[in-house]
Amino acid sequence: MIPGLNLALMAVFTTTTDPGMEPVATPFFFYLLSGLAILGGFLVITRRNPVHCALALILTLIAMAHLYLMLYAPFVAAVQIIVYAGGIMVLFLFVIMLVSIERASKDRRFNRFWPVGLAAACALMALFVSAFVKGRALFPDRMIAIPEGSNTQQVASMLYGEAGRMGQYTFAFEIASLLLLVAILGAVIMTKKKI
Amino acid sequence: MPNFIMSYLGSTVTPGEAGNQFWALIYVLIIFAGVSLAVVAMNWFERKALAHFQIRLGPMRVGPHGLLQPIADALKLALKEDIIPAEADQFVFWFAPVIGLLAAFTVYIVIPFGPSQAVSDMNIGVLFMLGVSSLGVLGIVVAGWASNSHYPLIGALRSSAQMVSYEVAMGLAVVSAVLMTSFNDKGTGTLSMIGIVQAQQQQGIWFVFKFFPLGLVAFVNFVIAMIAETNRAPFDMAEAESELTAGYHTEYSGLRWSLFMLAEYAAMIAVSSIAVTLWLGGWLRPFPNLLHAPAWDFIFSLFPGLTFGALAAIAVIGVMRMPAHPYFKVQRIGLAVFAALLGFIALFLLVIAVGARFADATNLPEKLEALLRIFARFSEGIDYVYWFVLKVALFMYLFIWCRATWPRYRFDQLMRVGWKVLLPITLVVLILTAIVGVIVS
Numbered sequence: 225m226i227p228g229l230n231l232a233l234m235a236v237f238t239t240t241t242d243p244g245m246e247p248v249a250t251p252f253f254f255y256l257l258s259g260l261a262i263l264g265g266f267l268v269i270t271r272r273n274p275v276h277c278a279l280a281l282i283l284t285l286i287a288m289a290h291l292y293l294m295l296y297a298p299f300v301a302a303v304q305i306i307v308y309a310g311g312i313m314v315l316f317l318f319v320i321m322l323v324s325i326e327r328a329s330k331d332r333r334f335n336r337f338w339p340v341g342l343a344a345a346c347a348l349m350a351l352f353v354s355a356f357v358k359g360r361a362l363f364p365d366r367m368i369a370i371p372e373g374s375n376t377q378q379v380a381s382m383l384y385g386e387a388g389r390m391g392q393y394t395f396a397f398e399i400a401s402l403l404l405l406v407a408i409l410g411a412v413i414m415t416k417k418k419i
Numbered sequence: 420m421p422n423f424i425m426s427y428l429g430s431t432v433t434p435g436e437a438g439n440q441f442w443a444l445i446y447v448l449i450i451f452a453g454v455s456l457a458v459v460a461m462n463w464f465e466r467k468a469l470a471h472f473q474i475r476l477g478p479m480r481v482g483p484h485g486l487l488q489p490i491a492d493a494l495k496l497a498l499k500e501d502i503i504p505a506e507a508d509q510f511v512f513w514f515a516p517v518i519g520l521l522a523a524f525t526v527y528i529v530i531p532f533g534p535s536q537a538v539s540d541m542n543i544g545v546l547f548m549l550g551v552s553s554l555g556v557l558g559i560v561v562a563g564w565a566s567n568s569h570y571p572l573i574g575a576l577r578s579s580a581q582m583v584s585y586e587v588a589m590g591l592a593v594v595s596a597v598l599m600t601s602f603n604d605k606g607t608g609t610l611s612m613i614g615i616v617q618a619q620q621q622q623g624i625w626f627v628f629k630f631f632p633l634g635l636v637a638f639v640n641f642v643i644a645m646i647a648e649t650n651r652a653p654f655d656m657a658e659a660e661s662e663l664t665a666g667y668h669t670e671y672s673g674l675r676w677s678l679f680m681l682a683e684y685a686a687m688i689a690v691s692s693i694a695v696t697l698w699l700g701g702w703l704r705p706f707p708n709l710l711h712a713p714a715w716d717f718i719f720s721l722f723p724g725l726t727f728g729a730l731a732a733i734a735v736i737g738v739m740r741m742p743a744h745p746y747f748k749v750q751r752i753g754l755a756v757f758a759a760l761l762g763f764i765a766l767f768l769l770v771i772a773v774g775a776r777f778a779d780a781t782n783l784p785e786k787l788e789a790l791l792r793i794f795a796r797f798s799e800g801i802d803y804v805y806w807f808v809l810k811v812a813l814f815m816y817l818f819i820w821c822r823a824t825w826p827r828y829r830f831d832q833l834m835r836v837g838w839k840v841l842l843p844i845t846l847v848v849l850i851l852t853a854i855v856g857v858i859v860s
Binding site: 273275276279282298299301302303305306309310311313314315317318321322375376377 | 508511541542543546547549550551553554556557560561564572575576579580582583586590607610
């Protein structure tokens with residue numbers, strides 16, 4: 225066989241077993257996914273129809289899950305899809321379908337609360353800007369590269385701790401769990417007239 | 420050229436891990452074609468099996484024993500008028516089947532047909548599968564809403580409520596299987612689909628039999644939740660035809676409707692693959708630890724060829740039993756060609772399996788030895804895929820069997836089973852698995 229062709233075939237056909245595989249076209253995917261997320265967010269606040277808003281929100285959430293993947297956080301990405309896109313958004317749609325959409329879409333939304341919303345948005349924006357400006361001092365210069373294979377273990381040992389030692393975030397995790405439990409009890413008490 | 424083939428077949432990693440996009444694309448195409456073919460075959464088999472359950476003949480007219488019925492159906496659906504109701508939400512109505520289809524087919528990226536026979540092996544394989552397959556319900560919910568009609572809307576509401584309820588039990592059952600992977604020397608488990616099967620290989624037991632009956636109970640719970648999750652009878656509340664005409668896809672017709680069917684069957688195969696991977700040892704053949712002598716390996720490697728041989732034999736019997744009337748002449752020739760095709764595949768697989776047996780023999784000519792080495796790798800790969808597909812096929816039969824056996828649940832019964840029976844049982848099983856695992860290891 226011609227040597228050049230041979231080499232070309234080798235390049236296509238052989239399986240490189242290099243485990244430290246480099247991601248492909250990172251900037252392209254970053255801008256694509258961020259663009260999709262922003263587009264989804266924009267559609268959420270501009271669409272009149274609540275179901276369209278919910279679908280746009282799903283687009284945003286899935287784009288964000290992909291961004292987590294690009295940040296070498298596959299566990300967070302998977303949980304984002306399961307909990308938000310698969311669970312919470314299905315419940316959202318369930319509730320939206322029960323309300324009368326014809327009437328809701330004719331009402332002007334946020335007709336009384338827009339100053340509050342504007343203030344909240346400005347405050348959040350200020351927070352982001354300040355974090356961006358002062359970020360150098362607050363956050364480490366570069367991320368610790370956790371190998372993809374042990375990402376889930378790392379999350380677990382941060383939340384639950386290694387053998388016999390409390391994890392970095394065990395306390396915060398337990399507080400969050402307790403808060404959710406209280407919310408569940410509250411929901412049950414509020415909906416049940418007689419317990 | 421043998422070197423190139425060997426570099427493929429000899430690989431011990433998946434294309435995703437090796438970072439070879441071209442090879443990954445080939446796998447994706449193979450899986451896409453295979454799943455579509457499996458759905459077509461399943462369509463025919465379901466109608467036939469259901470008919471025989473009910474002492475009917477089922478499709479008999481198009482081709483011998485209705486073998487060409489799926490093709491006729493597909494043609495009919497492709498040619499049918501595609502109606503979009505005037506009051507429907509046009510874009511969402513158009514997009515809903517696509518969501519379901521995308522979710523159903525994306526899952527196949529991580530399904531391990533063998534230790535290196537998967538598109539990619541993700542560290543979060545199980546979570547990925549659960550997450551993406553739970554997105555499939557969005558297609559159903561949105562389709563029901565976009566139709567702007569009462570029956571589809573009720574179907575969609577039922578489907579979303581059902582999905583959210585059964586996902587909890589399903590997830591907990593999966594967790595108890597994932598927990599079992601961690602009972603080894605290192606004490607860390609894995610979420611990777613390939614890793615889970617390898618854990619079963621190392622521990623020398625399928626998880627369905629581990630800590631008997633804990634693994635079995637978790638498995639049964641998963642299977643029930645899985646049937647509910649894919650909207651199949653007896654939990655097919657979303658399309659209960661006696662109450663809701665056709666449920667969420669009442670307003671759909673033609674090709675769009677067939678996309679829903681394709682998504683439903685692809686999702687069934689996908690969830691069955693999760694069950695097979697987590698509890699039934701994935702690609703492992705029966706008794707790999709007890710019967711591990713080379714002779715046993717050889718006997719088990721003959722199974723794929725023998726299966727196709729048996730199918731060919733059934734087809735030959737069909738040819739012989741065909742009435743001698745000239746009316747059946749074309750059918751007879753067609754079935755004979757089909758039998759010959761199956762027989763040829765059987766012969767091919769048997770030759771490869773037998774050739775693989777002699778790959779290690781000494782003083783072979785160099786060319787022959789290279790060929791036999793390729794046969795050996797090929798035969799190994801076929802074995803893995805064969806056992807995996809066989810187990811999934813049994814699940815497909817289970818789906819049909821359940822549909823033929825049980826009457827449909829009422830909606831409140833469905834909810835009661837989900838929340839008050841499955842959820843507590845899976846929770847108890849999870850806790851007991853953890854306790855027993857800590858005590859034993």
